[in-house]
Amino acid sequence: MAVLPRNWAIWLANLLIPVAILVFSSGFFPYKPLLPGLATFEETNGTSRPPAIFDKVIFMVVDALRSDFVFSSNSGFAFAQSLIRSGAALPFTAHASSPTVTMPRLKAITTGSVPSFLDVILNIAESDTSSTLAYQDTWLAQLKARDDKLVMYGDDTWLKLFPGMFDRADGTTSFFVSDFTEVDNNVTRHIPKELQHSDWSALIMHYLGLDHIGHKAGPKSPYMMSKQQEMDSIVSQVYSAIEQEEHLQSTLFVLCGDHGMNDAGNHGGSSAGETSAALLFVSPKFKARGVQKESPVEATNELQYYRTIEQTDITPTLAGLLGLPIPLNSLGVFIPEFLVMWDHGFERVHILMENAKQLLRTIKATFPSYTFESSAIRSTCESGLPTDMEEAQCAWSQVHELLHESNTDEIPSSIQAALLRFLRISQNVMSSTAGNYDLQRLYLGIFAAGVAALLSFPATYRLLARSHYSGSFLLFSIFGYSAMMFASSYVEEEQQFWYWIFTGWIFYLHIKSNGYQGKRVTSDHKLKGGRQLLSLFSAAGTIGLGITYRILRRWNQTGQKFAAEPDIARAFFSAHQDTLWFLVILTYANTYKHLLISSPSSLVWRLVSLFATIAAFIFKLTFVASDSPELLGESFLGPLANTVSHVSLVLQARIVFCGVALMVLYAMVTRSGTLRVSDKHKGKS
Amino acid sequence: MTSTPPSPPHRTGTSSSSSSSNPTQYSQANASAQAPPPKPPAPAVSILPGQLARVYSFAHPVLLLALLAVRFGKFVEDPVGELLGDLPVLAGLQMLYAVLCLPPAGAPSSKAGGGEASSSGEGTVLRPGRVGLRRKHAKEVGISVKVVPALIALTLTTLLATPILSILLVLFGAPLTTHNLETILCAAHMAVLSATALVYVHGVDGSTWREVWGVARPADAVWGGALGTGVGAWFGAVPIPLDWDCPWQAYPITILTGAYIGYAVGSLISRSSWLFGKRIQFTPEVEEDMDKKAE
Numbered sequence: 001m002a003v004l005p006r007n008w009a010i011w012l013a014n015l016l017i018p019v020a021i022l023v024f025s026s027g028f029f030p031y032k033p034l035l036p037g038l039a040t041f042e043e044t045n046g047t048s049r050p051p052a053i054f055d056k057v058i059f060m061v062v063d064a065l066r067s068d069f070v071f072s073s074n075s076g077f078a079f080a081q082s083l084i085r086s087g088a089a090l091p092f093t094a095h096a097s098s099p100t101v102t103m104p105r106l107k108a109i110t111t112g113s114v115p116s117f118l119d120v121i122l123n124i125a126e127s128d129t130s131s132t133l134a135y136q137d138t139w140l141a142q143l144k145a146r147d148d149k150l151v152m153y154g155d156d157t158w159l160k161l162f163p164g165m166f167d168r169a170d171g172t173t174s175f176f177v178s179d180f181t182e183v184d185n186n187v188t189r190h191i192p193k194e195l196q197h198s199d200w201s202a203l204i205m206h207y208l209g210l211d212h213i214g215h216k217a218g219p220k221s222p223y224m225m226s227k228q229q230e231m232d233s234i235v236s237q238v239y240s241a242i243e244q245e246e247h248l249q250s251t252l253f254v255l256c257g258d259h260g261m262n263d264a265g266n267h268g269g270s271s272a273g274e275t276s277a278a279l280l281f282v283s284p285k286f287k288a289r290g291v292q293k294e295s296p297v298e299a300t301n302e303l304q305y306y307r308t309i310e311q312t313d314i315t316p317t318l319a320g321l322l323g324l325p326i327p328l329n330s331l332g333v334f335i336p337e338f339l340v341m342w343d344h345g346f347e348r349v350h351i352l353m354e355n356a357k358q359l360l361r362t363i364k365a366t367f368p369s370y371t372f373e374s375s376a377i378r379s380t381c382e383s384g385l386p387t388d389m390e391e392a393q394c395a396w397s398q399v400h401e402l403l404h405e406s407n408t409d410e411i412p413s414s415i416q417a418a419l420l421r422f423l424r425i426s427q428n429v430m431s432s433t434a435g436n437y438d439l440q441r442l443y444l445g446i447f448a449a450g451v452a453a454l455l456s457f458p459a460t461y462r463l464l465a466r467s468h469y470s471g472s473f474l475l476f477s478i479f480g481y482s483a484m485m486f487a488s489s490y491v492e493e494e495q496q497f498w499y500w501i502f503t504g505w506i507f508y509l510h511i512k513s514n515g516y517q518g519k520r521v522t523s524d525h526k527l528k529g530g531r532q533l534l535s536l537f538s539a540a541g542t543i544g545l546g547i548t549y550r551i552l553r554r555w556n557q558t559g560q561k562f563a564a565e566p567d568i569a570r571a572f573f574s575a576h577q578d579t580l581w582f583l584v585i586l587t588y589a590n591t592y593k594h595l596l597i598s599s600p601s602s603l604v605w606r607l608v609s610l611f612a613t614i615a616a617f618i619f620k621l622t623f624v625a626s627d628s629p630e631l632l633g634e635s636f637l638g639p640l641a642n643t644v645s646h647v648s649l650v651l652q653a654r655i656v657f658c659g660v661a662l663m664v665l666y667a668m669v670t671r672s673g674t675l676r677v678s679d680k681h682k683g684k685s
Numbered sequence: 686m687t688s689t690p691p692s693p694p695h696r697t698g699t700s701s702s703s704s705s706s707n708p709t710q711y712s713q714a715n716a717s718a719q720a721p722p723p724k725p726p727a728p729a730v731s732i733l734p735g736q737l738a739r740v741y742s743f744a745h746p747v748l749l750l751a752l753l754a755v756r757f758g759k760f761v762e763d764p765v766g767e768l769l770g771d772l773p774v775l776a777g778l779q780m781l782y783a784v785l786c787l788p789p790a791g792a793p794s795s796k797a798g799g800g801e802a803s804s805s806g807e808g809t810v811l812r813p814g815r816v817g818l819r820r821k822h823a824k825e826v827g828i829s830v831k832v833v834p835a836l837i838a839l840t841l842t843t844l845l846a847t848p849i850l851s852i853l854l855v856l857f858g859a860p861l862t863t864h865n866l867e868t869i870l871c872a873a874h875m876a877v878l879s880a881t882a883l884v885y886v887h888g889v890d891g892s893t894w895r896e897v898w899g900v901a902r903p904a905d906a907v908w909g910g911a912l913g914t915g916v917g918a919w920f921g922a923v924p925i926p927l928d929w930d931c932p933w934q935a936y937p938i939t940i941l942t943g944a945y946i947g948y949a950v951g952s953l954i955s956r957s958s959w960l961f962g963k964r965i966q967f968t969p970e971v972e973e974d975m976d977k978k979a980e
Contacts (some may be wrong), residue, residue: 487927488928489926489927489929490927491927493926494927496925496926499858500858500919500922500923501857503857503858504919505918511899511900546856547856550856550858550861552856553858554861561926561927561928562926566862651812
């Protein structure tokens, strides 16, 4: 009867855990209010708006274009670098905040807002309509509202984000990661034609090939340089068109990466490589403003070239340069380097002022309790150390003071500085609200999880106490694992913890199984021989386990820090293809063997499973031939792969599935037959 | 952690059918209830009596840590060169420690119950130690005679323990295709730390070394130091994956630092009165299982 309350506690703990997770995540994924509708220009009282500098934009996104791919001395972008030297291109490192995957990054670039972690989930569920930006304020929507035409070529994520936005479009999919050339040629082939057209005011190109190379072979891949040169030739093609074509003479050309990549060529996290994307604003008009920079240059910090800006800053900058209202939810700051494009001081202040007012509106929507009336906040500014919000209030009041002091005719540059200060502070405040968690719910969730853990403690303790050392080892692993969560690098390198703890476990197993421990008190001579042999076997077993573990550990390098180091799968097998294919054949043969064992007597079964196994193997061969040809080229299966590669992959996959379906069908028929027979037998007896 | 006597015979007898799936452990549990062993391995080793031995036995681990601390900068800069340069120093210190503080193999003073254990078959190598004991009163001869087993211990350590530890290091995750020199030197340092004193004290007594391999030795300064070396090296691997980008996070440095610290801690705490002579015994879990099944 003493069992009953303990079971009751376990039940309650199991119920509490999902509740705790739900409560915690409701606090951890905050709902951020988005301002609906499109931004419009405020009614200007008398003063005219500063003129738009450009009327068209060519927006070229190269997926995973890390800053050093363009700016370092080891770059294929020779022409782009010559543009930087001539002053026709303004280079920046654009900081792409985590999650560094394409969809949230495009959101940041177009809306100027900071996507939350929820967007990562939406990025996976890309077909989900809730992730579209069709009803959000973006610079594309602003162009569309002006009745301008937009065209798009490249990654079809744009088409999913902006359904119905583009007048002409050709989407490419990033499903075939091994495709380095076709996916980009499908974009490039449209360019000469579109550069002749004069009807569009935004041409968007999104190249995927460089990202594919990164995923497939990493940033140091031999394909990388030629791909960079290919991208550079497109920059050159577009730039010369801007210089020569009459209708393109007032066109802004933007080259940017949506995110970077780490040393393994992957992205999604927040390491320096992943967050540092290249950004280049190109136009012959910049030449006159004297902004020549050196190129190539050395990175100041890790991958930080020139000045680092936020990726969200692209939105207000584009809006300002194109003469558009800044999208409502933008958290960007107009890049001050472009203020020189306007001749007069009041125009520059106007641009910044618009940006400031727009940011202020988003702040007021998010923090309704704070006031920005100049009379109310002047006192807080003078007292002590302010919080972030108070700092923003203070900066805003300074802007007001300076505006009041100066005449409307001549505007001192100190206003510019004050405005920029206010903009940067508000950007920080607003960006951190993207991670504005509901602390009470977080505490409540943690509390519920803690209660669940406490409830399960007595039962767990009894279980652990029963298995002394194994139990203590389990406890040690659990505590080590939870301690690991406090080190961000161990969160990224979780496998290292398991590698490490597993070596300890193997050692423990070895000690326990080798029998030396009990030997001290052994006297039973009859049992001794057999025991020694057994303990020898088990000792050899643990050593074998240790060796295979060591091989597996090196099979694939994972994580961040050591991801670029050589491993068996990439370094060894590409040089020893026959070994690889021998192992593959062995695996398929083993599968076949197991299939045979399950129903050994039937000839039909043997034939069907042999057929299915061979079909599956040939499918594997063809898939590798098309996906990773470098693993097949020199192996003994190369000629075979060549002959079967004429059959399309889809057909082969269908054949395999047919084989499997046949096997399932056959098994069902024969099994039910034998069951019926045995039932009959039972009935008779 | 000495093993408790297992469940009474009549009880194990009734549940023998349920435990037959695990014959090894069952027989082990059964056997452990039987008579005392015929040939016991060496018991725990005490530090030699005498002022100098006592003082130096405490100073020695501290001295090793101080050596590590002083040379740490150089060690980070040039691991291979520094490890190579420090190896003779470490070997000398370990020999000094053994000669000053520890009883050599075969000395009756080191064996409370069964001094004849190592003298029967394997003692030939270590005969000088026995000779020295006969002339214990002549001090200068005694020391020179103690140096010889220390030298032999060092040779055995270099020849046997270093390769074994190198293999263990690789199995525990050390790189195999690169850093080979580092691995071997790291193993050499760990071997000199752990095995020199063990060989000096126990010779090549088979049953004792089986206990060493089974982590079943009673705690004393020598065994504590050896076990501490291994455990410390294992824990030394923890900081390597952290993203601090410190130069000392490179491969052999943290491992060997952990080993040194583990040696010092292990050798100091395991001679304390509340640990001395106790064993780590991974008791077979089968007893508990059988108890549960019998319920």
